[in-house]
Amino acid sequence: MLTLPNILTLSRIVTVPLLVAFLWWPLWDVGYAIAFAIYALMGVTDYFDGYLARAQGTVSKLGVFLDPIADKIMIAAVILMLCAKGVIPEYHVIAALIILLREIAVSGLREFLGGLQVSMPVSQLAKWKTAFQLGSLGFLIFAQAMPGWGWVHSTGLVFLWVAAALTAITGWDYLRVGLKHMDT
Template sequence: MLTSLPNLLTLARIAAIPMIVALLYLEGATARWLALALFVAACVTDYYDGLLARRRNEISPLGRFLDPIADKLLVVAILVMLIATGEIAGVSVLAALAILAREILVSGLREYLGALQVAVPVSKLAKWKTTAQMAALAVLLIAPALPGLPALLLLGLLLLWLAAVLTVVTGWDYLSHGLKHMTGGA
């Protein structure tokens, strides 16, 4: 059901991505505040689309397909833009690359295991990873709009590194699970 409320929320999250990216090209605090507002709205829809789908019994194959794609597109687009604008620079680019690599790895793993009809449920730690990512991205999005708070950028980068560590741990967990099925050890 493309027009179910949960799927519409997911589609809205995808539609917000080009707007956030466009705002990151603009100079000034207003553009950053608007980008943050859209990002926070996208994060809220990520929470509510799944919750509503379960409560309203509207879980659909389309929703199961689109939701993780919307999440990954949002994170990847913002990470790439923050690297391009220099908010993520130097050694912190490695944290962003770890996050990007894990997203690609888990997507490929889910696709492979899906063909084998093996489910890869989201772990609690992966939910914490997502929370750390979203917090890091929110802080990094708004830090340039608040130059009087230089510690804000440092906080954003520390949260990015926390997300990267959780990313590596959860990525390894998913890969270990997947390898059992790939090598016949399951």
């Protein structure tokens, strides 16, 4: 069912290649500024797709399915690009890797539990994790558009580590719930 919330979610998925293209060009501050604008717009649509679906009473199975996928695709693509470009440097890649591994593991766990008709609702801490992930990546993209603003890049890296810590905690919480439903 193509409701406005589902169209907003699909627009995030379709926009990822454009975002990646603007993150790709080296030493082009304007490209990073455009990438930041696209990223911010994607974040706004992420908020409004859920808000509108609940407010209009149009929460759909398609939307419930696509929303976390859109988030994970966007976050993974941005993390990979920022690592490839050296924006996430040296040992900070570990924080990025923690985030990517958790996202893959929790997706697989949700798929497994879905087959057992077991739902894993999103916790409040997981919402904070997402906020720190999105914020950290936004800061890191914006920092490339404003090369003289080193504090923005540093803030993004600190937020990345906070997101990685929250990611590990929430990943463990989901794993504990999931293990209860697995054969031993």
